[in-house]
Amino acid sequence: MSFDVFLQAFSDGDAARADADAVRGVLAPYVTESGQSGFARLVMPGGGADLHGYNDLGSGLMVSHISGDETWDLLVRAAKTSDLAIIPVGCPTCVTSGSAAANLPVDLACDVRLVETGAELRSVLEEAE
Numbered sequence: 001m002s003f004d005v006f007l008q009a010f011s012d013g014d015a016a017r018a019d020a021d022a023v024r025g026v027l028a029p030y031v032t033e034s035g036q037s038g039f040a041r042l043v044m045p046g047g048g049a050d051l052h053g054y055n056d057l058g059s060g061l062m063v064s065h066i067s068g069d070e071t072w073d074l075l076v077r078a079a080k081t082s083d084l085a086i087i088p089v090g091c092p093t094c095v096t097s098g099s100a101a102a103n104l105p106v107d108l109a110c111d112v113r114l115v116e117t118g119a120e121l122r123s124v125l126e127e128a129e
Contacts, residue, residue: 020057022081072118
């Protein structure tokens with residue numbers, strides 16, 4: 001499944017800073033390389049992903065080349081740590097809590113799905129294919 005997925009915090013409809021330390025705490029054990037440019041490579045059993053914006057996680061994160069069931073679960077866990085919206089390009093916006101949904105901008109709030117696992121997130125993406 002090849003999607004670009006954005007993780008972003010919102011407050012009252014505006015982009016907000018995420019708790020970068022909390023998000024990094026979830027992702028860092030699986031980051032095998034990172035550079036000054038903000039690129040990092042995430043490696044999981046059976047998969048992985050490319051992370052863009054890893055140096056400033058508070059400003060949001062773009063994830064691409066996502067593979068493996070555990071990688072999708074990890075992204076959902078990272079989103080839960082800071083009430084981040086999960087925004088797959090061309091798909092409904094996903095959230096892990098009602099409070100995250102309540103803070104979305106109007107254009108993202110028109111089609112929102114609550115997800116608790118990587119499998120539920122993948123199911124939303126598969127519906128959009």
